[in-house]
Amino acid sequence: MTIHRIWNLIARKLTGEASVEELQELDRHTEEDSKLQLDIDIIQALWESRPDEAEERDYLEATYILHLDRMQKLGIEPHNPDESESIKSEPGKPGLRKRIWLVSGMAGMLALTLGLWFFIQRDQPSPTNALANTNMPEQFELTTRKGVKSKFMLPDGSQVWLNAGSKLTYGRNFGKENREVVLTGEGFFDVQKNIEKPFIITTSSVQIKVLCTAFNVKAYPEDGNTETSLIRGSIELTIKNRPNDKIILSPNEKIIVENSASAPFEKTRTDAKKPVALTANTLISIKKLKINPLDSSVLETQWVENKLVFRDESFREIALRMERWYDVQIDIQDPTLEDERLSGIFTSETVTEALDALKESMSTPFRFNQADRKINIYR
Amino acid sequence: MVHERLLLNKEKAYQKIRDLQRRIAVYEDESAYKELFFQFFNTLTRFSTGIVHSGETAEEIVSDVFIQLWKDRTKLEQIQDLQLYLFIAVKNNSLRASRQQQKKGTLSVEEMQVELESTYLDPAQKIMSAEALQSIHTAINNLPPRAKLIFKLAKEDKMRYKDIANLLDISVKTVDNQLSIAIRKIAVAIGSVVRKKS
Missing domain, CATH: 3.55.50.30 (Phage tail protein beta-alpha-beta fold)
Incomplete structure (x- = not known):
């Protein structure tokens, strides 16, 4: 019996290649040598160790979507009605690996990154209420304390859910002359249709103009950025100090604006093919909303359901x-x-x-x- | 008993794949296709990366093989061992791709540098310390290319010796020997860290 024979037997045992005689032979060796038994136990534990499946699964979910996307381009997509609509990615974008990396790196499984990051020059600091000081002599204020969420009906019939520690203010003329509100914190809006008077939400870093729609705005001052998520309809968003640059958001997209964004746009979403590094470091990105595959609820608005x-x-x-x-x-x-x-x-x-x-x-x-x-x- | 359970598990895994094959071939069952994709995509990609030396190319090769599998789904039930079939298809396509690119792709499986999946043995199991575990993992990762590849196919893909031999165009004897070498090196690593401690 050589030492080599023992490793040989262990290997065969682990792989299921060993015969009954060989297993008995190995047993005789371990009876004589208790250290050998310890080694075998450890090797066996290593042999049976498996990667973290949850982690792998997220990556595979994203990979599989991209795989289906490739199939679809060849016209041979297997039928998959519930998923393909919400997560279809744009054609002609970077290769499989690059996109997977973006997906898994940024948000996990279903947050397919559409527009890529682009950088905008950071401007001089500006007063936080640059957009906020519209003419509102008599103001109404809706607030929620920390730990509390509330739903309000606005005078025009629009509904707003305010998340904890948030504030919504609007003027006396709201619903009559205008539909303008100022938001600090997070709110989910379901806006009544009124083509004459667009509903305008102003936060410290963005202004959002809507006709009829449901969407979520997260603009807590202590967060590094402002997130606007659109559920249905369409909205038009302008970033503070840049009224001429308008971003149109489509349903199931969200836009994230770093809270000190202020310089003019150098790139629009449609022609941003790859990350463009400009002179400084204000970030804007547009992403798909995170949709829960089990019940297709949108993660960004789950707080509304407590x-x-x-x-x-x-x-x-x-x-x-x-x-x-x-x-x-x-x-x-x-x-x-x-x-x-x-x-x-x-x-x-x-x-x-x-x-x-x-x-x-x-x-x-x-x-x-x-x-x-x-x-x-x-x- | 451990041995019997092991063989039983292998048989179960095989039957599960046969079942997926049937569901795809007969019912065009997309969820079965997805399951198959989930089961094999990562391991096939690591295998292919060992040949083409590019994760991106490897993912495309594996994706293509799965596309072909869907195209040929009506004939899927005729494949006796789908796992082996997939590995051979990926191997052939990877070798072709690296020849076409005329880059330094590995043309012989002997030189394949394959990455192992990252596993996590819970130190809470008290088998050994995290440091000891780390040095054993290092030993496994530093195995000679061929031993490491065979170790991967046997451990992660639970392939039988004769299938590994078939896939790599080597003899069963070589598989047996290389795996023994791998086990010995791991045992030596265990010996040096565990014995030192106690």
Whole structure:
């Protein structure tokens, strides 16, 4: 019996190639040598280890969509009525790998990136209410405290759901002379049709003009950017200080504007074929909405249904959202934790339960303590 | 008993694929097609990357093979071993692609530099420390190309010796030997980290 024979037998055992006699032979060796048995146990555990399937699945979902896309171009798409509409990507875009990378890198499975990132020169700082100070001598103010969400009916019949810690103001003439509101925070709007008076929403960094539509605007001052997600209809968006540049958004798209965007557009969405690095660093991107494949609900508006949903977001972003959701203050004491990306849904969980759940899914576990409404997170 | 379970699992996996083949061939079942794609896309892409040395090209090759599979779906049931069939198709297309590009693609499977899937053994299982695990993974990744390729096909794709031999145009004896070498190197790595500790 040579040493080599033992490895040979182990290999055959693991692969199922060993005969009954060979298995017995290996058993005799391990009875004599307990260290050998330990080695075999470890090798077996390694042999049976499998990759993280959830992680693989996201990547495969995205890959499969692109695969179907290639098939469709050849006119041989297998039938798939429910998915193909919402996630069709534009023809003639970069190769399979590049697009997959964008998909998996940015948002996980269904957030197909349409327009690519392009960069716009950052201008001098400007007053945050540059667009906001329209003529509103007598103002009405709708507010929600942290931890609270509310639905309001506006005088023109439009409905607005305000997420926690948000404020919507409008003037006395709202619905009569104009339909203009100013939003801080996050709101979901279902706007009544009125062709004469477009509904205009102003935030610190963008202005959105709509006729009749349903859409979500997320414009918390403490977030790095403003997100506008369109569910149906169409809207026209202008970025602060650039009234001449209009971006038309189509249903199931969202536009993300970095909160200090102000320089003129150098590129429009349609001709932005690849990332264009201009002189500085204000980012704008247009993406597909994240649609839950199970019930085709849109993740961006789940908060309306009292769900805190995040998909592939950094712990830092999630902590910010939890602060508003639960009306707490969360301090992440260890910066190494901040960039970990997570996905999840919270509905009825308390903040402690939510943190316990997050703790479990982080690759580097953390500890936290809570004093009153203040929560500290440590490694 | 472990052995019997292993063989039973292999048989089950084989029957599952046969079942998918039938659903695609007879019912044009798209969900079966998707399942097949999910099961094989990543592993075939890693295999192809070993030949064409480009993840992007490899993904296109594998995607093309799956497109062809759908086109020929009516004949799908005639394929006895679909896994082997897919690997051979990907191998042939990858070799053709690297010849056409006349780049430094690997023309012989002997030189294939294949990447292994990233697995995660939970250190909480207390088998060993994370550091020990790391150095064992390093040992596996540093296996000679041919041993590593055979290790991948046997471990990840659960291929039988004769199928590996068939795919790589080598003898069953070589497969047996190369895998023994791989196991020995891993055992040596385990020995050095585990023994050192205790």
